[in-house]
Amino acid sequence: MQKKISIVTPCYNEEANVKELYEQVKNVISSELPSYDYEHIFIDNASTDKTGDVLKEIASTDKKLKIIINSRNFGHIRSPVYGLTQASGDVVFLVVADLQDPPSLIPKFIAEYENGYNIVLGVKQSSSENKLMYKLREFYYSVLHKMSEVEIFKNFTGFGLYDRKSINALKSIRDPYPFFRGMVAEVGFRVKKIQYDQPVRVRGITKNNFYTLYDIGILGLINNSKVMLRMAIFVSVMIGTISFLIGVVYLVMKIVYWDQMPVGVAPLVIGGSFAFSVLLFFIGILGEYIGQIYTQVLDRPLVFEQERINFD
Known part of the structure; x- marks a missing residue:
């Protein structure tokens, strides 16, 4: 045949x-x-x-x-x-x-x-x-x-x-x-x-543009890997540990140099902005996974x- x-x-x-x-x-x-x-x-x-x-x-x-x-x-x-x-x-x-x-x-x-x-x-x-x-x-x-x-x-x-x-x-x-x-x-x-x-x-x-390339790129990561979700846990633990150690060092230095060392606003603003940007990034990743689940549920x-x- x-x-x-x-x-x-x-x-x-x-x-x-x-x-x-x-x-x-x-x-x-x-x-x-x-x-x-x-x-x-x-x-x-x-x-x-x-x-x-x-x-x-x-x-x-x-x-x-x-x-x-x-x-x-x-x-x-x-x-x-x-x-x-x-x-x-x-x-x-x-x-x-x-x-x-x-x-x-x-x-x-x-x-x-x-x-x-x-x-x-x-x-x-x-x-x-x-x-x-x-x-x-x-x-x-x-x-x-x-x-x-x-x-x-x-x-x-x-x-x-x-x-x-x-x-x-x-x-x-x-x-x-x-x-x-x-x-x-x-x-x-x-x-x-x-x-x-x-x-x-x-x-x-x-016909490809930035959005279509991003779309297929993020789709590949979400559909074939849970690494992005698990990375959020590891990064949060790492940043939390580093923040704790910096806080301990800062406290010791403040106690030792009480009169000479001001608290300072810049470290607080920079640290807060960094932590907030990391948080938004992983909220976005979580949103992509939820969006993919929503698409699967619709089953169009x-x-x-x-x-x-x-x-x-």
Whole structure:
């Protein structure tokens, strides 16, 4: 029986890239993987440009191209995971629309799948993006890797192959606001990493900003580690101990130098401000955990669909 590849591409305002990505995927599979059937699913996050029109025009002549259009923009975290759950292939690829995930690597990923690997991950060994941003990402994933209760793959953005077994495992994780990279680490199975050089975005602009980067960053820490909560206990004990020792030293010095040593307002203000800032930081961390619990309790669907095309 002929096996089927599902390519899942989340997109938002990518009218300049979706057609070229579609053509690249089609050419790679038809020329290098003729024994496989395939479908290419674009999940459009309610784009405000002509992304939907471009995709619909292609879909009218090629039934292998399938489209899901969300009822609104559900963000860069929920929509891609939902797209993966709608794929019907024996293997599923997650490939973003900005052409920074090279479709030319698909045959190499398939070769590793045929060697028995359940998950084949694309791991960046270099990137043409801003060097400072690349280093910051690398530092973040190093910290997350050390703090996490499961192995978090460094320089992995989601680009990769997932077999039907791993997709079913991912679907069983009921998380209304999922950290996909943590989910991949959680399910385990046999994982193969393939290094690649990430090309620069040629057309369009990135949809990531400070808030979206913070959102996914803090989500990774909260979903995969309790270290931040436990750190509050250790820091409070440490600051309390240091404050007690400073207080004892200050008391002794005041007794010895009663007339020469004034109490001073500055140490009290500085110490109070420092303690208050630490307190606010950990209240914020606690709030993030509570917010995540609230999201889990609501248990809302990942997305609501407005339209789907070529799903028979």
